[in-house]
Amino acid sequence: MQKVSLRKVKTPISYMQEITEEVLHFSLQGLLPVGHTLALNTTLGTLSLLVCKEDRPHMLAEQQFTTSEICVLMPLLEAYPYYCPYEVLLASFTSGRVTDTTIARCRKRLQEAQEAGVWDQEMRPVRNVLSRTRLKTRTFGIEISSILETGYILMYMPERKQADG
Known part of the structure; x- marks a missing residue:
């Protein structure tokens, strides 16, 4: 069996070439206020919170993400309102x-890691990047929550916690 290292992450150029649209939009209904949209610029690695006022877009917040952070953020945004399984995050x-x-x-890899008792070590690099990504998504009032033995899901974060974070 070939051992694949988790530490080898694709370079920004090779990752971005696989995305056909430069800016992806996510309305995340039920998570963001009505009329608000997240715009992910895959070339620059920026996530912006936009709202239309008087027929013009206004940027309310923006964060810069590394390629690794985008690799875990994208499947979470695409899975919303559902959870994103561990194997999908690991694959991305x-x-x-x-x-x-x-x-x-990745599902097979995680099953083998679970059987060998090394599941935590296998997922540690993903969890480390998720931790950094979580700090940045809080700017938008979005929490990345863990679902035990399942995956992660995007959830609304109350204003009070946003100010503390």
């Missing part, structure tokens, strides 16, 4: 690309 993190094949490979 390790290859920058989520396909049925990479998901199946």
Whole structure:
């Protein structure tokens, strides 16, 4: 069995070439206020919170994300309002690309890690990047919450916690 390192993350150029649109929009209904949209600029790695006022877009907040952070943020945004399974996050993190094949490979890898008792070590790099990503998404009132033995989900974060974070 070939051992694949989690530490090898695709370079920004190779990852970004796989995305066809330069700016992706996410309305995240039920998570963001009505009329608000997140715009992810995949070239610059920026996530912006936009709202339309008087027929013009206004930026309310913006954060810069590294390529690794985008690799874990994208599947979370795409999965919303549902959770994102561990194997999907791992597939995106390790290859920058989520396909049925990479998901199946990562699912098998995590099952083998679980059986060997090294699941935590296998997911540690992903969790480290998620931790940094979580700090940045709080700017938008979004929390990345863990669902035990399942994956992660985006949730609304009350204003009080946003100010503390």
